[in-house]
Amino acid sequence: MENEVSKIFGLRAVIEAINSGKTISKVYLQKDLSGHLFSELNTLIKRHNIAVSHVPIEKLNRLSKNSNHQGVAAQISPIEFADLDTLITTTLEKTETPLFLLLDQISDVRNFGAIIRTAECAGVHGIIIQKQGNAPISADTVKTSAGAAFKIPICKVDHIKDAIFQFQAANIQLVAATEKTENLIYNVDLTVPTAIVMGSEERGINPSILKIVDSKAKLPLLGEIESLNVSVACGAFLYETLRQRLA
Structure with missing residues (x-):
């Protein structure tokens, strides 16, 4: 439906979404997340100045309905922002x-x-x-x-x-x-x-x-x-x- 907002989960999936030019409204990161892919994602978030929230794993479990989120979730905006x-x-x-x-x-x-x-x-x-x-x-x-x-x-x-x-x-x-x-x-x-x-x-x-x-x-x-x-x-x-x- 037109008013549905897509959510994506997983480190690599969110990294690829950002690199492909998707308009990301917000990224949710599990608190105390670490590792190479996390560092890569964090660099992209800062470079593109994307809104981010550090949340407990319970929040991510709810967002993903307990699927394998790898500590990361993102909302893809349903609109394209104007210049x-x-x-x-x-x-x-x-x-x-x-x-x-x-x-x-x-x-x-x-x-x-x-x-x-x-x-x-x-x-x-x-x-x-x-x-x-x-x-x-x-x-x-x-x-x-x-x-x-x-x-x-x-x-x-x-x-x-x-x-x-x-x-x-x-x-x-x-x-x-x-x-x-x-x-x-x-x-x-x-x-x-x-x-x-x-x-x-x-x-x-x-x-x-x-x-x-x-x-x-x-x-x-x-x-x-x-x-x-x-x-x-x-x-x-x-x-x-x-x-x-x-x-």
């Missing part, structure tokens, strides 16, 4: 007011999928994630996105800060969604080319990123709970952007 430079260039050729979304290490696959779904509905031209620390494009992500993961360009970059500098060089403003400001989102002009930055579920946006964005904004919270779910907050930011642009 950021190409995405920016082609989008600017099509519209004067592009809208992008940068996710600073969203870790929950269902939040990730919900954000992708909302972004596609809101006309976002592309989503940018970091290679390390972000939830993978998994079967749950695709399912929660209602298939939107196949319809909206998604880029993987080494560092979110590098993407921010690329957007700023293209005269696209960066707006960070953060509670660490008194400025409400309704005071920000979102009718110009914009990229919105959303932070992780636990720590929000990295302080080093907050230092380089063009503006920071928050949503008003009138209850006792101090924060919104990140996918809900993202939806509010995106639809405020649409409200201003459709006015």
Whole structure:
């Protein structure tokens, strides 16, 4: 089925998948794994900057349904990731007011999928994630996105800060969604080319990123709970952007 994510197991199988150019979302390595093939795999993981988790053997047994995994499992992404430079260039050729979304290490696959779904509905031209620390494009992500993961360009970059500098060089403003400001989102002009930055579920946006964005904004919270779910907050930011642009 279209939304199934392939898993592969075994040292040699994962090495060959990487060498053949397969898009690997994440590699799971058994803790304390060693040996020649492991060293070869570890070198490839670092060279291609693939997300990796060191897990107990029980986790690998569950993933492989107790088949011979040799201490290694990998997820092959169901999508091909877009190139950021190409995405920016082609989008600017099509519209004067592009809208992008940068996710600073969203870790929950269902939040990730919900954000992708909302972004596609809101006309976002592309989503940018970091290679390390972000939830993978998994079967749950695709399912929660209602298939939107196949319809909206998604880029993987080494560092979110590098993407921010690329957007700023293209005269696209960066707006960070953060509670660490008194400025409400309704005071920000979102009718110009914009990229919105959303932070992780636990720590929000990295302080080093907050230092380089063009503006920071928050949503008003009138209850006792101090924060919104990140996918809900993202939806509010995106639809405020649409409200201003459709006015």
